[in-house]
Amino acid sequence: MVDNEYHVASYVVRTRPEDGGRVAERINAVPGLEVHVEQQGKLVVTAEACNVRELAEFATSLGDVGGVISVAPVYHEYENTPGAMSK
Numbered sequence: 001m002v003d004n005e006y007h008v009a010s011y012v013v014r015t016r017p018e019d020g021g022r023v024a025e026r027i028n029a030v031p032g033l034e035v036h037v038e039q040q041g042k043l044v045v046t047a048e049a050c051n052v053r054e055l056a057e058f059a060t061s062l063g064d065v066g067g068v069i070s071v072a073p074v075y076h077e078y079e080n081t082p083g084a085m086s087k
Contacts, residue, residue: 007049009076011062017041019067026065033058041069052078 024035049055
């Protein structure tokens with residue numbers, strides 16, 4: 001594993017329209033995850049992580065949130081720079 005990795009990814013998360021707000025609250029409660037938009041059961045979520053394993057765990061946890069129908073990855077960027085991100 002490389003020190004000073006920084007990963008950011010985005011996902012589209014689908015729920016039933018009536019569950020969107022509740023699911024967004026649950027996702028926003030997880031450090032490293034943020035819901036940017038929730039509209040009629042479609043959520044745009046970003047994840048920031050220190051390594052690819054943590055990013056994969058975030059993706060898995062999105063699918064485990066009650067009310068989530070599907071999780072589709074949209075974007076992933078990786079940087080390896082001094083001081084990029086530390087826990």
